[in-house]
Amino acid sequence: MAEPGRVRSIRHSVRLGDARDIYLGTIVSPNTRRGYGIALAALVEAFGADSDVGLLDPDRVDGWFRFRWGGASAQTFNVRLASLRAACTYWAERCWLVGDPLQRLRPRPVPADRSRAVTRAEVTAILGLDVPLRERVLWTMLYETAARAEELLELDVPDLDTANRCARVTRKGGTVDVVAWQTGTARLLPRMLAGRRTGPVFVTDRKAKPHVAVADTDPGSGRGRLSYRRAAELFEDNTAGFTGGPFTLHQLRHSRLTHAAEDGASTPMLMTLSGHTSVRSLAKYARPGKDALLAWQANTDPAARRRR
Incomplete structure (x- = not known):
């Protein structure tokens, strides 16, 4: 029986490590779970897996976060903060905070x-660079489908419908959708698969380490699923010599959507191509580029029309 005058706390004491694991277990999308896991892993490492999640001090968290990501880009800073905020909201709803x-x-x-x-x-x-077949397939598919790199790297061979040039992907947020490619991918993909019917579509050059999950391993060769980090490194290394380079994998998606907009694709078609559910989110991708602007100015120049 509680002592008279004492207020009983309704907060539940939960280990930070357990709180992290429980929250990540609620996220369906592997890509989203992996992204949120980066910030949460750093939080657990800094404050200790055995510490009480409810005793996280705002001043200490503020100092740690700014030290950890203060030098990162605004986008990275905001992404890591959003990951932690989503977890804290979940923990607060369960009275852990x-x-x-x-x-x-x-x-x-x-x-x-x-x-x-x-x-x-x-x-x-x-796309014409002299690189291994795996990179040629990934880069071509990224551009032709306008998919996110994470979505394509999570593909397994059974997800592919090569006859109809499409595949099932899990979009950001966990929605299952379809992406479609064109002739460039259609010509290269069968050569890379070489008859494989199971396992990840994009695999590493070497056999997977023992701790890699079976679902992320090709049963025939024993090679693991290609990671986003490695795929991004290879792309940036190979585009470092370009003016304005190195480029990022995301720029292939961005460029495809921009070029489709320049070619007159409607907003509904662009949203289907990109997987966006918000026109506002799509807007930054559907802005015609410099070359399209120069061509439009030349084609609509009254003086040029008089000379024809």
Whole structure:
């Protein structure tokens, strides 16, 4: 029986490591779970897996977060903060938190970026580089489908419908959707698969380590699923020599959507191509590039029309 006058706390004491694992277990999408896991792993490492999640101090969390990601880009800073905020919201709903350990932190303003799409000529040059077949397939598929790199790297061979040039992917947020490719991918993909019917579509050059999950291993060769980090490194290394390079894998998606907009694709078609559910989210991708602007100006110049 509680002592008279004493207020009994309704907060449940939960280990930070357990709180992290329980929250990540609620996220369906492997890509989202992996992304959120980066920030949460760093939090657990800094404050200890055995510490009480409810005792996270706002001042200490603020100092740690700014030290850990203060030098990162505004986008990375905001992504890591959003990951922690989503977890804290979940923990608070279960009475594991009383206050807000992130109350001192605010998202940073992200400067407008009007130059992320590469030109069609640059895309042609990138896709024509003398690189291993796996990279040629991934880069071509990324551009032709306008999919996120994480979505394609999570593909397994049974997800593919090569006859109809499409595949089932898990979009950001866990929605199952279909992406479609064109002739470039259709010509290269069968050569890379070489008759494989199971396992990840994109695999590493070497056999997977023993701790790699069976679902992320090709049963025939024993090679593991290609990681986003390695795929990104290879792309940036191979595009470092371009003017404005190195480029990122995301720029292939960005460029495809921009080029489709320049070619007159409707907003509904662009949303289907990209997997966006918000026109506002799509807007930054559907902005015509410099080459398209110059061509439009030349074609609509009254003086040029008089000379014809």
